[in-house]
Amino acid sequence: MSRTVIRVASVSKRYDIGQRERYRTLRDVLSRALTVRRNGIIGKVCGDGVNAGHIWALKDVSFEVQEGEILGFIGRNGAGKSTILRILSRITRPTRGWADIRGRVGSLLEVGTGFHPELTGRENIYLNGAILGMKKRDISRKFDEIVTFAEVEKFVETPVKYYSSGMYVRLAFAVAAHLEPDILLVDEVLAVGDVGFQSKCIGKVDDVARGGRTVLFVSHQMNQIRRLCGRTIWLDAGSIRDMGPTPEVVSGYERAMSAGYRVGFERPEAPRVKARFLRWEVVEPRSPQANVLRCHGPVAIKFVVEVNEVLPNVQHGIGLYDNERRLLWGTAVHRFRLDRGMQEFIYKLPMLPLRPATYSWRVTLFDEDRLLDDWECVPELLIATAPMTHWRDEWAGTLNIPCDFTVSQSSESEG
Numbered sequence: 001m002s003r004t005v006i007r008v009a010s011v012s013k014r015y016d017i018g019q020r021e022r023y024r025t026l027r028d029v030l031s032r033a034l035t036v037r038r039n040g041i042i043g044k045v046c047g048d049g050v051n052a053g054h055i056w057a058l059k060d061v062s063f064e065v066q067e068g069e070i071l072g073f074i075g076r077n078g079a080g081k082s083t084i085l086r087i088l089s090r091i092t093r094p095t096r097g098w099a100d101i102r103g104r105v106g107s108l109l110e111v112g113t114g115f116h117p118e119l120t121g122r123e124n125i126y127l128n129g130a131i132l133g134m135k136k137r138d139i140s141r142k143f144d145e146i147v148t149f150a151e152v153e154k155f156v157e158t159p160v161k162y163y164s165s166g167m168y169v170r171l172a173f174a175v176a177a178h179l180e181p182d183i184l185l186v187d188e189v190l191a192v193g194d195v196g197f198q199s200k201c202i203g204k205v206d207d208v209a210r211g212g213r214t215v216l217f218v219s220h221q222m223n224q225i226r227r228l229c230g231r232t233i234w235l236d237a238g239s240i241r242d243m244g245p246t247p248e249v250v251s252g253y254e255r256a257m258s259a260g261y262r263v264g265f266e267r268p269e270a271p272r273v274k275a276r277f278l279r280w281e282v283v284e285p286r287s288p289q290a291n292v293l294r295c296h297g298p299v300a301i302k303f304v305v306e307v308n309e310v311l312p313n314v315q316h317g318i319g320l321y322d323n324e325r326r327l328l329w330g331t332a333v334h335r336f337r338l339d340r341g342m343q344e345f346i347y348k349l350p351m352l353p354l355r356p357a358t359y360s361w362r363v364t365l366f367d368e369d370r371l372l373d374d375w376e377c378v379p380e381l382l383i384a385t386a387p388m389t390h391w392r393d394e395w396a397g398t399l400n401i402p403c404d405f406t407v408s409q410s411s412e413s414e415g
Contacts, residue, residue: 006065011097013058072229079235103182117161150174220376254379276373297351311338315366355400
């Protein structure tokens with residue numbers, strides 16, 4: 001019978017508006033390591049009380065996680081997904097409530113968490129192992145496997161402050177996954193890596209869970225959540241909107257997004273955003289299901305944006321991805337004005353000749369250089385045209401383009 005390894009009780013978190021958490025020195029990191037490694041168990045992380053001038057990032061969140069479970073977290077940006085993982089990682093403390101964690105915790109949150117920039121890749125591997133309470137010989141046994149998985153063999157003696165974001169993420173994930181934590185926390189940071197490495201990471205998360213360890217997994221990509229997680233929590237503006245079997249929770253989330261559900265606006269104390277995407281749909285050709293396309297084109301796609309104040313200089317980007325997270329098409333629009341109210345972004349494409357499968361849109365909106373919204377659109381785009389390419393998937397490719405084939409005598413053979 002599995003045991004409870006994480007218990008979160010009425011956790012709330014309030015942040016000072018505009019306040020940033022201080023830079024962690026090497027002394028801070030080592031001090032935290034000594035606190036965490038005792039018996040390999042992290043006890044209760046408790047709240048500090050409430051001060052004035054905050055906004056709620058989490059509000060009365062409670063749940064339990066069983067040993068060996070993969071628990072998913074979904075929700076729009078700002079819903080509180082990363083905040084709950086930061087609390088469980090002891091990066092930040094709850095304002096109210098407590099979280100009881102039993103076991104060694106490995107975290108892959110935002111780029112930079114858990115590494116000290118002045119140390120080399122090698123030194124950070126050993127430091128993270130020490131934080132997890134591992135002996136040096138056990139870290140050495142895993143060292144080559146970590147470096148090979150991260151593909152940083154040539155840079156392992158280089159201070160990580162000189163690493164690219166991709167190198168940083170690869171090494172951070174390899175360390176978190178290979179140093180045998182009892183509990184692995186993975187945030188959306190995997191999106192920074194390339195497609196091949198993302199697939200390798202997903203496979204490793206599978207391996208970790210099959211080994212009996214516990215995984216908490218945050219992602220905007222519903223195909224990853226469906227594939228990995230048996231149970232999912234939908235967070236909305238800091239509160240649990242739904243919790244249960246993954247197919248039911250994800251389906252409810254997708255239906256809400258399709259209906260233009262205004263995430264977070266039910267709570268009056270939720271912070272007001274300047275603008276956000278509400279929903280998307282295929283408007284040409286019309287279909288009973290707004291996310292299903294049954295022809296090659298022409299195609300018109302609409303995105304509805306709620307704008308709460310005049311924005312004179314915005315930028316907008318869009319990308320279309322397949323279910324392996326390969327970018328198929330993308331573009332960006334710079335320096336245009338948005339007035340208050342509901343606005344529609346419409347893309348007209350002469351054709352969208354993709355083979356039958358599920359695809360996903362990702363859209364972003366910036367106010368000059370400040371990110372306003374970054375949405376992995378749900379539900380996914382379903383292409384339901386007749387297949388016109390090879391009948392075997394490995395030979396079909398991505399494009400679904402009709403063609404004519406003939407055989408005729410070559411003029412070179414005459415004479």
